[in-house]
Amino acid sequence: MPDLSHGDDAAVNSLRSAVMRLSRRLKHQRVDESLSPTEMSVLGTLAGCGSATPGELARKEHVQPPSMTRIVALLEAKGLVRLEPHPEDRRQKVVTSTERAEAMLAESRRKRNAWLAGLVDGLDEDEWAKLREAAPVLEKLAHL
């Protein structure tokens, strides 16, 4: 385990503050107005793991089960996920993203890049490189 020395203290504060502010801006920059950040995140997760149960999704997104019930219902109403009975456990359900969701993810990826291009306009190559290197670590941290 890394030893948290005094210098890291400032880094932690900086990291926390930046993440909170960035998340607030990202909320506003949603590519599809009809989709909340968590709905988008769920679709991204499903694109990565194929399919999952509501409970698994709730744990992965760090949201309570009732919240995930609502989110999945909204996504289903929009035709972005499909709900099927679990083959082995009749209590559970299996959530799978539809082709429409895949197409939407691809489209929003283009739009996000446009927005980010504007934002990284103020960054130099070195800064952007650092961010790129840190992205997977941030993901790991979010999953830990």
Place this chain on the structure above:
Amino acid sequence: MPDLSHGDDAAVNSLRSAVMRLSRRLKHQRVDESLSPTEMSVLGTLAGCGSATPGELARKEHVQPPSMTRIVALLEAKGLVRLEPHPEDRRQKVVTSTERAEAMLAESRRKRNAWLAGLVDGLDEDEWAKLREAAPVLEKLAHL
């Protein structure tokens, strides 16, 4: 401006997703249960810049003026900020953090480190170093 090539595309997705999830977890890990993430962020901002008007704080935190009015009122009720009339413009007010806020920030910094220590337990030195390097860039991004 850095050219956003194909490889960056994935980094953007990764970054966005990670920031959203981390922010959700940070919300839960608030050191002082009675303080929202934005309230904490405002205190951090004030600690950095000394004092500011509600309008300035709203812009810095990327929040609308009425929201900042509420936040400042809550902080004042908790004795964490002081409100004074602006010396030159009687429409404006000056918000300053109190000693109590400074003490609380110091205390919460210790608690945050303890929480982070648990989280970075799963990171190796190299990953933590990447995160530390990226922190100031994330901050810059959040301010851009």
Place this chain on the structure above:
DNA sequence: TATTGTTATACTCTATAACTATA
């Protein structure tokens, strides 16, 4: 008896619109 998911309900945070006071 434990677990998965749902329903019903309430809370927190933020936004928009309309208003007041000052510039």
Place this chain on the structure above:
DNA sequence: TATAGTTATAGAGTATAACAATA
């Protein structure tokens, strides 16, 4: 006429508690 801040109100997102169905 424009700007800083406030008040009133509404909406989005999430949580907790109680419940149903299945294991």
